[in-house]
Each structure stands twice: as structure tokens, then as C-alpha cells.
Amino acid sequence: MNVPFVDLKAQYLTIKDEIDRSIQDVLNESSFVGGKRVAAFETALSQLYGSRNSIGVGNGTDAIFIALKMLGIGPGDEVITSAISWISTSETITLAGAKPVFADIHPDYFTLDPDAVVSKITPRTRAIIPVHLYGQAAHVGTIAELCKQHQLRLIEDCAQAHLTEENGGKVGLFGDAATLSFYPGKNLGAYGDAGAIITNNDDLAVKMRMFANHGALKKHEHEMEGLNSRLDALQASILAVKIRYLEQWTNLRIAHAAQYTNLLQGIGDIQIPLVRNGTKHTFHLYVIRTKKRDALKKYLGEKGIQVSVHYPTALPNLPAYAYLGHTPADFPVASRYQDEILSLPMYPELSEESIVYVCDAIKQFFAKNG
Ligand SMILES: *Cc1c(COP(=O)(O)O)cnc(C)c1O
Secondary structure (H helix, E strand, O other): OOEOOOOHHHHHHHOHHHHHHHHHHHHHHOOOEOOHHHHHHHHHHHHHHOOOEEEEEOOHHHHHHHHHHHOOOOOOOEEEEEOOOOOHHHHHHHHOOOEEEEEOEOOOOOOEOHHHHHOOOOOOEEEEEOEOHHHOOOOHHHHHHHHHHHOOEEEEEOOOOOOOEEOOEEOOOOOOEEEEEOOOOOOOOOOOOOEEEEEOOHHHHHHHHHHOEOOEOOOOOEOOOOOEOOOEHHHHHHHHHHHHHHHHHHHHHHHHHHHHHHHOOOOOOOEOOOOOOOEEOOOOOEEEEOOOHHHHHHHHHHOOEOOEOOOOOOHHHOHHHHHHOOOHHHOHHHHHHOOOEEEEOOOOOOOHHHHHHHHHHHHHHHHHHO
16 A cells, blocks of 8 residues: 655645636636736635735745735844744844744744743834644734734734644634745645735735735836735646645545544553644644654554655754754753654545555554564
8 A cells, every 4th residue: 555645646636626617717717917817816715714914925934935025034143933834034133124033833833932031022122923733823922912012013924734623713814914925735735826815904915915926016117126026826726726625635634643542542652642732733733753764664664654844954953044043952852853743644535544554554563663
């Protein structure tokens, strides 16, 4: 048996007719950038989130950069973010001219630890970017309180957390703006690069929309310099089809996670992912921990099971941040977990038999290597 890590083709085949038709419509219209397809998807996204504004952009990385820039963050400023994330979260801080300041993760949830954040706040701190990593809500209520107390901006990185909730509210509207990625493998994925920003702040929305389109809302009326980071009509029309299935697909992810958790209880030294009380985890990734990570990964690979690591090096330990002069001891949780985490196959179309096969293989591994 072969179990891929994700299977984008399987998902496409379930909605093939609708997708093919939407692509053909765009080709017939031949309006490829902006236009009604993009507007329709932005409206659907705003409705899904209950947000006043949605702005389609080129990708999730640009989304963070645009939000930072239009919130006025730049040279001399510090922005606090999580020691474990995809590099987009921190590289955009640098790109905006500010300094990324890493804080350690919470030992139970992999997300930014609010206590670690407090110790990193200085007079130069201007913003916090919590990452709802793997689909788990990142104590964003507590972090929003901190931001209020210290007058900091709050940008939520929701790239892995479409429809994730904390205290009954979707993550994405706790701060000034939230950024989404529609990279193909994300919970809502385009067929290429795409992203969006949501916000309830209308002035900020106008600025971000302008900045993403060469500083102009109307052609040739450049109020400022900006960049070219637009959602294209093909991606928007694909996303407009797929967004209607997001809730259904999310429920399947949650059901698969429950099955994994049930079957992986008490095997070897495995730590199953915990779901924080009062939150809805949407399982972009199902991440376990074990001290035998590398050997288990190899064993599963030999059994035809594709697994992955998100991410093998915590951000402050990357060569890109050597200039900050950190040692692993500065981020004890993130530095330990980078060697223990393992992401198991997870996608809505994953079958129950596949999950049983994966869990049986893990059991066999620990029977031999326990
Ligand atoms: C995927 C991802 C991004 C960036 O999104 P792209 O669309 O790939 O640019 C940012 N942050 C996190 C946490 C991500 O997982």
C-alpha cells in the first residue's frame, strides 16, 4: 500500500466538472487579472469569515508583507513572532525593514507561548504575528489583550488555519489584519500561488489593496509606490468553487485526526497532538512527536508511507538568522521539538484504511524498536 502525504489529484477529481467549467469560463471571458472573478471570490471569503474586507493578493507571503507595510512597520521596529513557522512569517518582517524577534512555542500546542512573548516586548516592539500553526489556534485572545495593553499591532498568520476557532470565533478577526495562503497544499488551495488578507479596518483595507496594485486603486492613479501582488482570475475562479467545500473538507480532516489519535494512544513514546480547550483545530497537519523521529520516518518511507517534517529547523536556528546570535538554548522548546516532530499523511480524501495502515506501521516500528 502507498499512502501519499497529500493527494491534490484525488481532490480535483471529486470536483472536476465544476473546476473545468470555471476555468473554461475564464478562458472565454479572457479577463485574467482582477475583474469579476476576483471580486466574487473576495465576497465569498468575506462572507465565510464575517469580515468587512477581503483582499486577494499574489500569495500568503506577500499578504504578510503588505499588512506589515501598510500598518507602518519599518526600520527601527521590532516584530515578535513564533520560533516555529514557515520562514514567510519572519522574512517579511525583515523585508519591511524591521527586526524579527522570536519567542518560544508553548510545549503543548506548538504555537506562540504568550508568556514567552511578554519577555520579548521592548520599547521598540510594534507588532506581534502569532501563527496558527498546523491549524491550532495560537492563544490569540491572550495575545490580543497583550497588544491592547502595549499598543501593538496584531497580524494573524492564518496560512494553515482556515476556519480554525478560538472561543467560538474564527481566528483571523482578533487583530488588525489576518493573512491567508492558498498555496495548493493548504486547506483551501489554489492551482498555483494565491493569498488574501482579511480585515475589519476599512482604511487599512484600502491602503493594502492599493499597495498590492502599484499604489493605485484605478489604473494610472498612483497614490504611492507599491508592488504587483494580485490574485489572478483563474485562481480566483478555482478558489470560488473550492471555498464551498471548505467546511466539508475541514470536517473530514478533523475526523481523520480523531481516528489517528484513537489508534496512536499509548504507542512507544508517541505524543499525539493536543487540542487546546475552547478551540477548533482544523488539522492542516497532524503532527506527532517521538524521540525516534528519524528512524520512524525512514521505516514509514520503506512501507510506502510518505511523511514530512514541519519544520526540521526552528527559525532562529536557521543560517538565515545566525546574525541574531541565538543558541538553541534560547528557544528550548522549539529547539527540542524540531528533532521530534513528524507530520503524518493528512488530506480530506485520506481513507480510513490508509490511516489504519499508517498506525499499524507505527505500531510495528515501536514493537521492533521499543
Ligand atoms: C504557507 C505559509 C505561508 C506563506 O504562504 P505562501 O502562499 O506560500 O506564500 C506563510 N505562513 C505560514 C505559516 C505558511 O504555512
